[in-house]
Amino acid sequence: MSGKQKKNLVRILIAAALTGGMHFVPVSGVVRFLIYLGIYLFIGYDILRKAFLGIRNRQPLDENLLMSVATVGAFALALYRGTGDYTEAIAVMLFYQIGEWFQSYAVGKSRRNITELMNIAPDTANIENENGQIEPVDPEDVDVGAVIVVQPGERVPIDGVILSGSSSLDTSALTGESMPRDVREGDEILSGCINQSGVLRVRTTKAFGESTASRVMEMIEDASSRKSRSENFISRFARVYTPAVVYAALALGILPPLILLILGRDAAWGVWIYRALTFLVISCPCALVVSIPLSFFAGIGGAGRQGILIKGSNYLEALSETSTAVFDKTGTLTKGVFQVTDVHPEGMSAEELLLLCAQAERYSVHPIAVSLREACPSDHGEYTVEDVRETAGHGVTARVNGKTVTVGNGRHLKQAGVGSAPDREIETAGTILHAAVDGRYAGYLVISDVIKPNSVQTIRELKRIGLETVMLTGDGKAAADAVAGKLGISHVYSELLPQDKVSRVEKLMAERGDGKGKVAFVGDGLNDAPVLARADVGIAMGAMGSDAAIEAADLVLMDDDPMKLVTAVRIARKCMRIVKENTWGAILIKLACLLLGALGITNMWAAIFADVGVMVLAVLNAIRCLFIGPARPGGK
Amino acid sequence: MRKTYQIEVDCANCANKMENAACGVPGVKEATVNFMALKMKVEFDEGADPAAVMEEVRKQCKRVESDCEIYL
Numbered sequence: 001m002s003g004k005q006k007k008n009l010v011r012i013l014i015a016a017a018l019t020g021g022m023h024f025v026p027v028s029g030v031v032r033f034l035i036y037l038g039i040y041l042f043i044g045y046d047i048l049r050k051a052f053l054g055i056r057n058r059q060p061l062d063e064n065l066l067m068s069v070a071t072v073g074a075f076a077l078a079l080y081r082g083t084g085d086y087t088e089a090i091a092v093m094l095f096y097q098i099g100e101w102f103q104s105y106a107v108g109k110s111r112r113n114i115t116e117l118m119n120i121a122p123d124t125a126n127i128e129n130e131n132g133q134i135e136p137v138d139p140e141d142v143d144v145g146a147v148i149v150v151q152p153g154e155r156v157p158i159d160g161v162i163l164s165g166s167s168s169l170d171t172s173a174l175t176g177e178s179m180p181r182d183v184r185e186g187d188e189i190l191s192g193c194i195n196q197s198g199v200l201r202v203r204t205t206k207a208f209g210e211s212t213a214s215r216v217m218e219m220i221e222d223a224s225s226r227k228s229r230s231e232n233f234i235s236r237f238a239r240v241y242t243p244a245v246v247y248a249a250l251a252l253g254i255l256p257p258l259i260l261l262i263l264g265r266d267a268a269w270g271v272w273i274y275r276a277l278t279f280l281v282i283s284c285p286c287a288l289v290v291s292i293p294l295s296f297f298a299g300i301g302g303a304g305r306q307g308i309l310i311k312g313s314n315y316l317e318a319l320s321e322t323s324t325a326v327f328d329k330t331g332t333l334t335k336g337v338f339q340v341t342d343v344h345p346e347g348m349s350a351e352e353l354l355l356l357c358a359q360a361e362r363y364s365v366h367p368i369a370v371s372l373r374e375a376c377p378s379d380h381g382e383y384t385v386e387d388v389r390e391t392a393g394h395g396v397t398a399r400v401n402g403k404t405v406t407v408g409n410g411r412h413l414k415q416a417g418v419g420s421a422p423d424r425e426i427e428t429a430g431t432i433l434h435a436a437v438d439g440r441y442a443g444y445l446v447i448s449d450v451i452k453p454n455s456v457q458t459i460r461e462l463k464r465i466g467l468e469t470v471m472l473t474g475d476g477k478a479a480a481d482a483v484a485g486k487l488g489i490s491h492v493y494s495e496l497l498p499q500d501k502v503s504r505v506e507k508l509m510a511e512r513g514d515g516k517g518k519v520a521f522v523g524d525g526l527n528d529a530p531v532l533a534r535a536d537v538g539i540a541m542g543a544m545g546s547d548a549a550i551e552a553a554d555l556v557l558m559d560d561d562p563m564k565l566v567t568a569v570r571i572a573r574k575c576m577r578i579v580k581e582n583t584w585g586a587i588l589i590k591l592a593c594l595l596l597g598a599l600g601i602t603n604m605w606a607a608i609f610a611d612v613g614v615m616v617l618a619v620l621n622a623i624r625c626l627f628i629g630p631a632r633p634g635g636k
Numbered sequence: 637m638r639k640t641y642q643i644e645v646d647c648a649n650c651a652n653k654m655e656n657a658a659c660g661v662p663g664v665k666e667a668t669v670n671f672m673a674l675k676m677k678v679e680f681d682e683g684a685d686p687a688a689v690m691e692e693v694r695k696q697c698k699r700v701e702s703d704c705e706i707y708l
Contacts, residue, residue, distance in 0.1 A: 289648040297672035
């Protein structure tokens with residue numbers, strides 16, 4: 001609670017106590033009037049002052065003036081009628097102040113909560129000076145290339161490379177992923193992660209402001225500057241609504257009595273003016289103008305906590321309307337690294353074949369050789385590898401433990417004099433690697449890109465929540481169809497160049513047309529920046545630390561789990577549902593109260609309850625956006 | 637040129653009013669007020685002097701919302 005809030009709370013309590021107490025004090029006439037006037041001024045002086053300033057600055061139509069007119073009017077009516085019932089004016093002012101206080105408290109509290117959640121950039125960095133001493137400094141002052149020390153339990157302030165030390169990092173602030181990541185000397189390290197175990201010396205590679213943590217925070221704060229259609233609707237609505245209600249109130253206060261006068265009946269000025277004042281009390285659009293931006297802010301903040309960065313309320317809105325999710329294959333649905341997925345030996349065990357091939361490829365730097373070596377990481381026994389001859393693009397021949405091992409494509413084996421076996425066609429999605437030992441065909445290995453563990457569930461969940469899925473890839477048809485088949489994606493477009501991907505997405509967008517849902521494109525941000533920019537919602541995945549992807553995308557999934565996309569869609573939809581509930585709930589309740597007020601069914605007490613109550617409900621509802629959980633594989 | 641300023645304002649509607657007021661000041665190309673982050677982002681016209689423009693923005697904002705503050 002800020003000082004201002006405390007002061008106002010005390011003021012509200014005192015005024016409430018005094019008003020209540022006055023019920024039991026038997027005074028009447030002028031004394032009574034003066035005491036009530038005193039309480040009224042005590043609780044409402046700032047509103048009256050602002051209303052006066054508003055008039056002086058020719059900006060009169062705000063809620064301060066509405067409240068002032070309504071309460072002063074109620075006071076005057078009580079005098080005119082001689083009832084001595086001044087409580088109503090004070091109560092209206094009191095409730096209005098309670099509403100304002102609650103709004104300021106709730107908004108302030110959620111603002112602090114959200115910014116604290118997002119506050120992943122520490123205030124100090126421990127810099128190592130020339131004497132090897134450690135001194136804490138403002139991270140803004142740390143030069144690129146300086147050496148900083150991160151103690152266990154501390155947050156990494158600036159992006160860099162580890163010079164010495166090893167540790168496990170908690171990256172959950174950036175990725176929402178709770179599994180710690182092990183790092184050691186030479187590894188890149190991102191700001192915002194928490195160092196869990198060892199002391200790390202880090203050479204910074206970026207300035208503080210350019211580091212991941214600062215950029216993430218800036219992005220979330222900037223997000224609400226890009227306003228959604230709902231928010232624009234509300235500001236336009238508020239601009240029209242308030243004056244409209246004021247004129248309606250004027251009309252209500254003047255026209256019916258005049259008509260009654262003309263008809264020769266009792267004008268009943270008091271009744272109609274009272275109804276007009278009730279109108280004014282209801283007219284404040286606070287519930288709307290507070291809760292809608294709050295919903296978006298909370299939604300974007302809640303998503304950020306789960307490693308989903310949304311660059312604007314408008315993208316949250318677009319994501320909620322997305323009907324088609326277009327995926328890039330490599331690096332998005334698949335890991336983008338090659339692995340041995342199949343071994344078909346002939347005349348030896350699978351293990352032996354794999355081992356011999358890996359040894360033959362021992363000195364090669366080709367990606368396929370790397371994946372072979374990774375498939376059998378441990379050196380089973382001693383192997384001598386000599387006479388290595390590599391034919392670029394074809395394969396390798398080497399002597400492994402005295403055996404001549406030939407590994408490569410069909411042509412390579414033919415050239416090596418192993419003719420017969422590799423001739424037959426093998427139907428598979430990956431790259432095929434044949435092998436021969438001492439001139440005899442020994443079988444083949446299949447090396448292909450592997451599907452990420454959560455991809456299948458992601459596609460299933462997306463279909464369950466009603467999204468169409470499309471896959472685009474530059475790979476050949478066989479490989480693309482195999483992956484799509486496994487994932488259950490119905491539409492596949494293969495052998496696409498980067499520019500083909502753009503035109504394909506454009507075509508999908510044109511097919512969807514207006515109002516039939518938006519097209520989201522999910523890519524790994526490596527070479528699909530143009531598509532990310534062109535799609536209705538461009539989503540970059542696994543973008544931790546990749547500036548280009550963060551720049552081009554509208555939404556950034558900080559780690560490479562495709563399930564995050566389902567979470568993002570859920571958050572967007574739920575957030576938009578809350579926004580709609582608040583918008584229409586508030587408008588309908590207000591209109592209902594206006595109608596009841598005009599007919600004289602409700603009084604000013606009910607009106608102020610409607611105004612403040614709706615706002616409180618709307619604010620509480622908006623805060624729900626912060627707590628939308630992640631989508632888990634397998635659904636609810 | 638774009639600059640971001642810390643602001644102080646009580647209600648969301650007042651923030652909207654400040655935004656409208658700031659947009660009307662000569663030299664301001666676009667101004668957005670982020671009520672939740674309590675920040676005002678101003679994009680200035682080519683060749684405008686931010687310091688002078690912001691003085692006027694502050695004055696105009698005070699006119700529509702007497703309780704607001706812009707930390708220049």
